[in-house]
Amino acid sequence: QVRLVESGGGLVQPGGSLRLSCAASGTISSINYMAWYRQAPGKQRELVAMLDSGGGRDYADSVQGRFTISGDIAKNTVSLQMNSLKPEDTAVYYCYAVLIEMTMPGRLRDYFGQGTQVTVSS
Numbered sequence: 001q002v003r004l005v006e007s008g009g010g011l012v013q014p015g016g017s018l019r020l021s022c023a024a025s026g027t028i029s030s031i032n033y034m035a036w037y038r039q040a041p042g043k044q045r046e047l048v049a050m051l052d053s054g055g056g057r058d059y060a061d062s063v064q065g066r067f068t069i070s071g072d073i074a075k076n077t078v079s080l081q082m083n084s085l086k087p088e089d090t091a092v093y094y095c096y097a098v099l100i101e102m103t104m105p106g107r108l109r110d111y112f113g114q115g116t117q118v119t120v121s122s
Contacts, residue, residue, distance in 0.1 A: 001026045002025070002028060002097075002111050003113075004113035005025070005095075005114075007021050010118070012120055013121070014120055017082060017084075019079060020036065020118075021078075022095030023076060024076040024095075027102040027103055028076060029099070030100050032100075033097070035051070035096040036049050036078070036080045037094045038089075038092065038118075039091055039115075040091040047060055048060050048063055049068075049080060051071055053073045053074075066082065067081065068081040086120060087121060089118060092118075093117075094113055096110065096113070097110065098110045099111070
């Protein structure tokens with residue numbers, strides 16, 4: 001079993017900052033990459049940022065320059081620093097991981113966390 005647990009969501013005013021954190025636990029052999037997705041009401045879930053095991057990073061155009069993903073894939077942790085937040089950043093943010101479990105060597109599986117609410121409002 002694998003679990004991804006997020007923390008750090010909340011209510012913030014426009015222009016403010018929040019930091020989200022995620023820790024993966026369980027029977028993990030290795031993680032290929034971790035990412036953050038978000039889903040706003042009435043919209044599809046979208047990729048926000050990703051971090052791979054080699055340190056490569058990628059961002060959605062809408063958050064480029066405002067959000068920073070960091071972490072230690074080898075330690076199964078990832079964070080998302082969100083600055084200059086806008087009302088349109090309001091969504092449930094999900095941690096995501098693509099990994100290999102000890103019980104299924106060589107087989108990639110993916111998992112989402114339960115999500116944390118981020119609300120940007122004055």
